[in-house]
Amino acid sequence: MAFHDYFFAAPGAQVDRPFVGLDNFQEVLSDPAVIRSFGNVGIFLLINVPLTVVLSLVLATALNKAVRGRTFLRVAYYVPYVTASVAVVGVWLFLFSGGGLVNQILGPLAPDPSWLISPTWAMPTIALFVTWKQLGFYILLYLAALQSVSTELYEAASTDGAGAIRKFFSVTIPGVRPATVLVLLLSTVTGANLFTEPYLLTGGGGPNGASTSPVLLMYQKGIEQGNPDTASAIGIILVIGVLIIAFIQRKIAGGDES
Numbered sequence: 001m002a003f004h005d006y007f008f009a010a011p012g013a014q015v016d017r018p019f020v021g022l023d024n025f026q027e028v029l030s031d032p033a034v035i036r037s038f039g040n041v042g043i044f045l046l047i048n049v050p051l052t053v054v055l056s057l058v059l060a061t062a063l064n065k066a067v068r069g070r071t072f073l074r075v076a077y078y079v080p081y082v083t084a085s086v087a088v089v090g091v092w093l094f095l096f097s098g099g100g101l102v103n104q105i106l107g108p109l110a111p112d113p114s115w116l117i118s119p120t121w122a123m124p125t126i127a128l129f130v131t132w133k134q135l136g137f138y139i140l141l142y143l144a145a146l147q148s149v150s151t152e153l154y155e156a157a158s159t160d161g162a163g164a165i166r167k168f169f170s171v172t173i174p175g176v177r178p179a180t181v182l183v184l185l186l187s188t189v190t191g192a193n194l195f196t197e198p199y200l201l202t203g204g205g206g207p208n209g210a211s212t213s214p215v216l217l218m219y220q221k222g223i224e225q226g227n228p229d230t231a232s233a234i235g236i237i238l239v240i241g242v243l244i245i246a247f248i249q250r251k252i253a254g255g256d257e258s
Contacts, residue, residue: 002232024233034234036209037217038241040123044213045191045245047127052138052187053180055131060142061172074143078136085133089200092129116202119210126197126211134190138183145179146172177253184249192242195219214238 002024028034059077063070080088095101096115103110111118115125149172157167173180194213198205205212205220212220214234222231 001229002236004229020229024229025237028230028233028237033209033212034214034217037212037214037234038238040209040211041191041194041213043123044127044130044194045188047124048131048191049184049187051127051131052134053183056135056138056183057142057173057176057180059135060139060146061168063139064143064146074136074139077139080133081136083133085196085200088133089129089197092125092201096125113207116211117207119207122202122206122211123198126194126201129201130190130194130197134187138187141179141183142176145176149175181250181253184253185246188245188249189242192238 003021004019063074063077093100093116096103098114098117100114103114111121115121153171153175154167157171162170193215195215198211198213198216199219202211205216215238218231218234221234222228
């Protein structure tokens with residue numbers, strides 16, 4: 001589809017969809033809206049992925065200890081993940097709308113225009129929303145990984161005089177490295193497929209496309225504007241980009257180690 005002049009037609013209609021080579025890709029790569037959408041998702045990933053890894057690992061480590069109320073906390077963190085985005089979006093709008101709770105707390109420090117209608121803050125706000133919503137799932141992944149870290153390693157570290165912070169960096173982080181590679185990959189793929197959140201939170205892309213993601217742009221071009229060929233070209237570029245990022249993450253995180 002991406003290599004043809006493709007368009008929708010009535011069922012059974014005989015239409016000519018000529019091969020156009022890389023013309024659709026050239027059109028896409030010269031479109032400022034496409035470039036901006038990839039920049040938006042880049043901002044999202046720079047905020048969401050590190051926050052997801054750090055917060056989920058730290059919270060999982062805390063919840064792995066025999067602390068009071070940990071079962072309740074595990075469930076509480078997981079509830080946003082299993083709740084439909086449409087439902088939890090209402091909570092986020094209540095917090096970050098112009099007259100929302102966050103702006104009332106910040107007072108004169110609140111941004112103007114407000115978070116979700118600001119070209120500067122729309123995408124970071126969405127990144128925080130997705131981080132919060134997905135956190136419970138990644139906490140469970142790390143909790144499962146922590147069960148495979150031998151307690152003997154912690155005992156040996158304690159014998160050597162290591163404190164909690166040193167044991168976290170010397171034992172916990174290396175012990176859950178395979179899980180970290182998985183969290184990096186899944187959070188990257190989730191970010192690359194961002195659609196529902198900007199569509200619901202910012203009314204389909206925000207001010208001047210400030211929160212339009214590539215997948216949302218694919219929907220707009222392919223379904224709303226009737227250009228499935230250019231939408232398909234965007235999708236192929238997006239898949240290639242995700243594969244490259246995933247490969248780099250795997251190398252950096254040591255995913256090839258046995």
